[in-house]
Amino acid sequence: MTTRKLDITLAVLLTATLATWGIGEAGAAGVAAMVSMLVLTFVKGRLIALDYMGLRPVRLFWRGMLVGWLVLVLSLIALAYWIGLSA
Amino acid sequence: MDATASQLTRTDKYDEQFQSPPGDLAIWFFILAELLAFAVFFAAYAFARASDVALFNEMQQQVNRNLGALNTVFLITASWCVARAVAAVTQDGAHRLGSRWLLGAIFCGGGFLVVKMFEYSAKFGAGISLSTNTFWMFYLSLTFFHFMHVILGMVILVVLWVQTRKGSYGPDNANGLESGAAYWHMVDLVWIVLFPLVYVMR
Structure with missing residues (x-):
């Protein structure tokens, strides 16, 4: 991992954090806002796992465990949110 | 000559595909166990919210989102510093530069802890406790569980900083540094x- 790539990753993470904060400040609710929030979270989490943790060049098993954890957690949050909408 | 070079490249690619994660393999199993615990916590929060959306939305207006975002910036920046430290040591053998990056990470981690303590102080000052309602029970327990992990992460970062300053790690000997770094990134990932x-x- 080159240092330039690490710097770019930081810039993307900070931008995505600003966007997530913006969703909260706007008081945005509903499916579209939450899908945006969850996609931003997935992008951030995946970058941390692959670039900061250094899992990009390693066995698929380890990348799969970390990215899979992220997908599982975000899917459960999405499911719970959907249940909350219809309750 | 060309054939040999081509063969070497293929071998390198093959090795890369089957590369182990950086650091000690044990830390990765520990990280998976930690992530599993947090996954249960996150799911419990999300489904508890689903059963009382109005309460959670009302109580959420009392949390300080600006401080939450500031703490995200602190942790992301700390992770970047740690990644730069690992790169400095493993790619360039620059342990002094690596130790300075780790100092930056310690500063950002300290910033997170200070901001979080301000948040806790404001909430406790307002009479909020674990028994106030379901939202605050989850807010306090979930964030404090993470807070404890940040404290452990800080201890690890200080140890790595001391060892890196002494030149204990290098391009061929960075197992401890990479293991500690992986733990810190896990703390960031959870937040x-x-x-x-x-x-x-x-």
């Missing part, structure tokens, strides 16, 4: 999910 879930989702 990346916690912040939108607790501070933003409504």
Whole structure:
């Protein structure tokens, strides 16, 4: 991992954090806002796992465990949110 | 000559595909166990919210989203510093530069802890406790569980900083540094999910 790539990753993470904060400040609710929030979270989490943790060049098993954890957690949050909408 | 070079490249690619994660393999199993615990916590919060959306939305207005975002910036920046430290040591053998990056990470981690203590102080000052209602029970227990992990992460960062300053790590000997770095990134990864879930989702 080159240092330039690490710097770019930081810039993307900070931008995505600003966007997530913006969703909260706007008081945005509903499916579209939450899908945006969850996609931003997935992008951030995946970058941390692959670039900061250094899992990009390693066995698929380890990348799969970390990215899979992220997908599982975000899917459960999405499911719970959907249940909350219809309750 | 060309054939040999081509063969070497193929071998390198083959090795890369089957590369182990950086650091000690044991830390990765520990990280998976930690992530599993946080996953249960996150799911419990999300489904508890689903059963009382109005309460969670009302109580969420009392959390300080600006401080939550500031803490996200602290943790992301700390992770970047740690990644730069690992790169400095493993790619360039620059242990002094690596130690300075780790000092930057310690500063950012300290910033997170200070901001979080301000948040806790404001909440406790307002009479909020674990027994106030379901939202605050989850908010306090979930964020404090993470807070404890940040403290452990800080201890690890200080140890790594001392060892890196002494030149204990190098391009061929960075197992301890990479293992500690992986733990810190895990703490960051968990907060990346916690912040939108607790501070933003409504």
